[in-house]
Amino acid sequence: MIDFVSQLPILMIVLPLVTAPICVLLGGRQLTYILALIVAWCVFAISLACLIQVNQSGPIHYEIGNWKPPYGIEYVVDALSGFVLMFVSFLGAIVLTYGKASIDKEIPHSKHYLFYATYLLCMTGLMGMCITGDLFNVFVFLEISSLSSYALISLGKSRRAPLAALQYLILGTIGATFLLIGIGLLYQMTGTLNMADIAGRLDVENGGRTLLVAFAFMTIGLFIKMAVFPLHTWLPNAYTYAPSVVTAFIAATATKISVYAFIRLIYGIFTPDFAFNTQPLDSALLAMSLIGIFIASAAAIYQSDVKRLLAYSSIGQIGYMLLGIGLVSVGGLAGGIVHMFNHALIKGGLFMAIGCFALRIGSVKLDDLRGAGKTMPWTSLAFTIGGLGLIGVPLTAGFISKWMLLTSSFEAGRPQVAAMMLVSSLLAVVYVWKVVETLYFADPSDAAAKAKEAPMSMLVPLYVVIAATVVFGVWTDWSAGLAQQAAEFLFTGAKQ
Amino acid sequence: MTPENLILIAMALPLVAAIWVALFGKIPNVREAGSIVVSIATFAVCCMLATHVFADARPSVTLSEMLPGFSISFTVEPLGMLFALIASGLWILTTIYAIGYMRGHHETNQTRFFVCFAVAIFAALAAAFAGNLFTLFVAYEIMTVSTYPLVTHHGDEKARAGGRVYLGILLSTSIAFFMLAIVWTWHLAGTLDFKPGGILELAYRGGKIETLGLAILLGLFAYGIGKAALMPFHRWLPAAMVAPTPVSALLHAVAVVKVGVFSVLKIVVYIFGYDLIRETGVSEWLCYVAGASILIGSLVAMTKDNLKARLAYSTVSQLAYITLGAAIATSGSIIGSGMHIAMHAVGKITLFFCAGAIYVAAHKSNISDMRGLGRAMPFTFGAFLLACISIIGLPPGGGAWSKWFLAVGTADRGMWFLLATLMISSLLNIAYLVPVPILAFMTPKGAERQTFKEAPLMCVVPLCITAVGSVLLFFFADQIYDVLLPITEVTKEVKS
Numbered sequence: 001m002i003d004f005v006s007q008l009p010i011l012m013i014v015l016p017l018v019t020a021p022i023c024v025l026l027g028g029r030q031l032t033y034i035l036a037l038i039v040a041w042c043v044f045a046i047s048l049a050c051l052i053q054v055n056q057s058g059p060i061h062y063e064i065g066n067w068k069p070p071y072g073i074e075y076v077v078d079a080l081s082g083f084v085l086m087f088v089s090f091l092g093a094i095v096l097t098y099g100k101a102s103i104d105k106e107i108p109h110s111k112h113y114l115f116y117a118t119y120l121l122c123m124t125g126l127m128g129m130c131i132t133g134d135l136f137n138v139f140v141f142l143e144i145s146s147l148s149s150y151a152l153i154s155l156g157k158s159r160r161a162p163l164a165a166l167q168y169l170i171l172g173t174i175g176a177t178f179l180l181i182g183i184g185l186l187y188q189m190t191g192t193l194n195m196a197d198i199a200g201r202l203d204v205e206n207g208g209r210t211l212l213v214a215f216a217f218m219t220i221g222l223f224i225k226m227a228v229f230p231l232h233t234w235l236p237n238a239y240t241y242a243p244s245v246v247t248a249f250i251a252a253t254a255t256k257i258s259v260y261a262f263i264r265l266i267y268g269i270f271t272p273d274f275a276f277n278t279q280p281l282d283s284a285l286l287a288m289s290l291i292g293i294f295i296a297s298a299a300a301i302y303q304s305d306v307k308r309l310l311a312y313s314s315i316g317q318i319g320y321m322l323l324g325i326g327l328v329s330v331g332g333l334a335g336g337i338v339h340m341f342n343h344a345l346i347k348g349g350l351f352m353a354i355g356c357f358a359l360r361i362g363s364v365k366l367d368d369l370r371g372a373g374k375t376m377p378w379t380s381l382a383f384t385i386g387g388l389g390l391i392g393v394p395l396t397a398g399f400i401s402k403w404m405l406l407t408s409s410f411e412a413g414r415p416q417v418a419a420m421m422l423v424s425s426l427l428a429v430v431y432v433w434k435v436v437e438t439l440y441f442a443d444p445s446d447a448a449a450k451a452k453e454a455p456m457s458m459l460v461p462l463y464v465v466i467a468a469t470v471v472f473g474v475w476t477d478w479s480a481g482l483a484q485q486a487a488e489f490l491f492t493g494a495k496q
Numbered sequence: 497m498t499p500e501n502l503i504l505i506a507m508a509l510p511l512v513a514a515i516w517v518a519l520f521g522k523i524p525n526v527r528e529a530g531s532i533v534v535s536i537a538t539f540a541v542c543c544m545l546a547t548h549v550f551a552d553a554r555p556s557v558t559l560s561e562m563l564p565g566f567s568i569s570f571t572v573e574p575l576g577m578l579f580a581l582i583a584s585g586l587w588i589l590t591t592i593y594a595i596g597y598m599r600g601h602h603e604t605n606q607t608r609f610f611v612c613f614a615v616a617i618f619a620a621l622a623a624a625f626a627g628n629l630f631t632l633f634v635a636y637e638i639m640t641v642s643t644y645p646l647v648t649h650h651g652d653e654k655a656r657a658g659g660r661v662y663l664g665i666l667l668s669t670s671i672a673f674f675m676l677a678i679v680w681t682w683h684l685a686g687t688l689d690f691k692p693g694g695i696l697e698l699a700y701r702g703g704k705i706e707t708l709g710l711a712i713l714l715g716l717f718a719y720g721i722g723k724a725a726l727m728p729f730h731r732w733l734p735a736a737m738v739a740p741t742p743v744s745a746l747l748h749a750v751a752v753v754k755v756g757v758f759s760v761l762k763i764v765v766y767i768f769g770y771d772l773i774r775e776t777g778v779s780e781w782l783c784y785v786a787g788a789s790i791l792i793g794s795l796v797a798m799t800k801d802n803l804k805a806r807l808a809y810s811t812v813s814q815l816a817y818i819t820l821g822a823a824i825a826t827s828g829s830i831i832g833s834g835m836h837i838a839m840h841a842v843g844k845i846t847l848f849f850c851a852g853a854i855y856v857a858a859h860k861s862n863i864s865d866m867r868g869l870g871r872a873m874p875f876t877f878g879a880f881l882l883a884c885i886s887i888i889g890l891p892p893g894g895g896a897w898s899k900w901f902l903a904v905g906t907a908d909r910g911m912w913f914l915l916a917t918l919m920i921s922s923l924l925n926i927a928y929l930v931p932v933p934i935l936a937f938m939t940p941k942g943a944e945r946q947t948f949k950e951a952p953l954m955c956v957v958p959l960c961i962t963a964v965g966s967v968l969l970f971f972f973a974d975q976i977y978d979v980l981l982p983i984t985e986v987t988k989e990v991k992s
Contacts, residue, residue: 393637394630394633394634394637395634400562400563403563403566403679404563406675406676406679407679407682407683410679410680410682410683411683415680418676418679418680419672419676422671422672422675422676423672425671426667426668426671426672429667429668429671433663437656441648441651441656473562474560474562475560475562476562476563480562480563
């Protein structure tokens with residue numbers, strides 16, 4: 001009899017992967033939904049169990065088929081991946097719980113079983129990228145998550161949805177190909193695909209041009225996937241035209257996983273010494289992220305569609321995470337990691353609130369949302385709280401990550417970065433306030449005046465997420481504490 | 497009851513009032529009775545707390561610690577206690593006045609009004625009791641946000657425009673400057689606690705920050721606390737005058753603006769340590785900026801015909817007195833500043849009460865229309881005259897003492913130019929305040945007699961009480977002096 005507990009890491013991936021085709025075979029709407037829901041929550045439970053185990057007894061290494069690495073594929077759950085796995089699976093599960101009514105309305109009923117199957121596949125891909133210790137496997141899972149998200153986006157009701165998906169497909173494929181080229185070069189240099197093994201064999205000091213080219217390709221490839229300015233062009237359309245549920249899920253998780261892969265790339269393979277001392281990536285990251293934050297936030301101010309507004313805000317927020325990496329300190333990295341988590345909650349919550357508006361009002365244009373604060377008070381309140389988190393108001397999760405980034409930039413001797421971060425959050429004030437003012441202080445539009453409050457099935461999960469953004473703004477052991485551990489783990493690992 | 501519990505009760509009571517008002521919004525008499533009872537209870541609790549604090553106790557409560565050394569905590573010291581007493585005491589009168597005003601004026605949305613009002617008072621008390629910079633910042637922001645619906649109460653385009661200026665200036669200065677200064681302080685001192693003698697001296701002596709840096713930090717605080725309305729960031733205060741008069745009275749003459757100058761004073765005393773400020777001379781520029789603010793504010797006030805606008809600019813000018821006292825940083829000027837918070841509060845609230853009473857009774861807001869109105873409203877204009885005397889700083893008005901201490905402070909530092917500024921400003925005060933009652937009492941021959949009556953009793957009684965209070969303070973100034981003396985003494989002890 002196999003020890004069940006030791007099989008948890010593989011179950012996290014296999015469970016949704018296997019359930020997806022079962023959904024297709026079963027067909028039907030209700031049954032597949034329930035099945036997908038159960039699996040999603042199971043995956044969350046497993047990831048939570050793994051995280052706790054990592055906290056107690058150190059990283060878990062799982063060898064698939066008992067093939068010893070570097071010959072076989074290895075799954076690794078450590079402080080960082082455990083943390084990321086936990087929140088990705090949580091958001092995957094909670095968004096699915098919330099989404100029933102919205103899915104019923106926005107997606108043709110005949111395609112529901114396909115939707116749930118694709119959703120699970122997408123989740124599998126994201127989790128897989130996170131857990132695997134094999135570089136080629138990262139590419140495989142990246143493609144699984146990407147292909148399924150193209151499909152999910154194209155399900156949007158708008159006629160522009162397929163176009164947006166195509167746009168994403170083209171850029172996403174370029175990104176993935178770049179990553180693959182980089183992997184190929186690394187394989188050629190070291191003859192292995194296991195990340196830890198590559199790190200051991202790679203001579204970063206005398207790697208020469210091949211190493212540099214590999215690094216550049218992989219970095220740019222991931223930048224496209226995480227929509228770093230100016231490689232962000234696929235994102236606004238994809239987020240705007242995708243079904244609400246898909247937007248909530250992808251916005252909360254997909255770009256963060258790429259940030260995670262980027263952190264792994266630097267700390268797990270190329271070493272921070274190579275990235276930040278031999279190559280000036282830290283200055284480049286700071287410059288790019290600040291420019292990105294300012295331009296994307298400014299662009300968000302001028303959007304009339306709230307989904308698009310939040311999409312631009314996402315591009316800006318990715319900048320904060322890269323900023324944390326670019327500060328090259330434990331505090332900065334921890335700030336970046338915790339911002340991945342906090343922003344996942346905040347953006348997830350905001351897009352969930354937007355989904356409620358879309359359900360009841362039928363549009364998320366600012367003009368149509370006028371005065372919705374009266375008819376949909378709970379959804380509006382949730383949006384407001386989430387918006388405060390996005391700005392980084394104290395007592396919300398957003399503040400904690402901003403605070404860590406601010407103090408770290410002072411410690412890194414870059415107070416001007418802190419000043420610019422604060423000025424940039426003023427832009428966030430403007431675009432959040434624009435929506436809040438529309439909701440509460442404008443004369444009601446016809447659609448908003450007739451709207452009812454969203455159903456409880458959506459409100460309850462929405463408020464779970466929104467409450468989490470407040471809880472993690474006050475008690476930070478499970479967010480900042482874990483991120484701090486992960487950052488310390490990465491730094492000590494890199495030094496060895 | 498322990499003083500620690502009293503702190504929490506004092507802050508909880510306004511929130512109780514807010515909930516009560518929200519619950520019984522449909523039954524105005526029950527709603528208002530609750531407001532009055534709770535406001536009296538709050539004041540009583542503050543008085544009980546004051547007996548401990550003025551007997552040299554420094555009760556302290558920590559609610560939650562978010563990151564190590566970074567917490568929401570409250571510590572009561574004399575300056576904060578005095579401010580809490582003023583705010584809670586005047587809250588009683590304002591509540592009574594507001595009931596008379598809102599009903600006499602048939603305002604809509606009275607429930608929202610009283611809820612936001614109570615929350616603002618909660619924020620004022622939290623700021624008064626704040627034990628560290630972060631708690632102060634949170635209270636400051638709660639106050640900004642909770643007063644926004646009060647400013648935009650009328651809901652028309654004018655109110656919304658005023659609200660936008662209000663929120664825009666207060667939020668952006670607090671995020672861009674105040675927050676930056678807090679992060680910087682944390683970086684320098686490793687703590688944010690208010691400590692007698694300040695927390696920055698060590699960093700300065702240790703060479704972690706230059707004199708110029710210290711001056712910039714002080715500037716970030718002085719301008720970051722936009723509620724102190726130091727020019728050129730004063731525009732929000734006149735903009736806030738679109739609010740109903742009780743709001744202008746309690747919030748924009750007492751709670752909101754006083755939170756601003758109180759914070760500046762507290763930061764000078766407990767973060768920098770006023771000895772450090774005086775010895776390094778980092779505040780010299782601030783003295784002159786405050787001096788300019790005093791003069792320009794008075795000059796602009798003279799040009800305003802709208803009574804509330806004139807009072808608003810007068811407030812801008814009077815607030816700069818308090819900032820000036822903090823910047824001069826002698827023990828006398830610090831006490832003078834603390835006193836002026838009390839003296840100006842009582843005087844200015846009377847003036848605003850009068851402006852509101854005139855508006856309710858006669859629907860007049862321009863000074864030029866008030867000719868001869870004094871015969872019809874003798875109590876209102878009598879009170880106005882008494883309060884004028886206090887604001888100008890003539891005996892037997894309370895303001896005489898605080899201005900005396902401030903003037904002595906400038907003389908101590910040999911700042912003769914500023915001494916002259918203070919004197920000229922007093923003359924200007926006479927020029928723009930005294931004509932109002934004189935004009936009202938002198939009916940020119942042949943003019944029509946004004947046929948208006950006094951405002952409702954609930955409006956007139958509170959304003960008479962505060963007017964008498966502003967005179968009484970002249971005779972009881974030594975009590976305030978004794979109470980405030982410990983703040984300056986502790987500093988010396990720590991130093992030796």
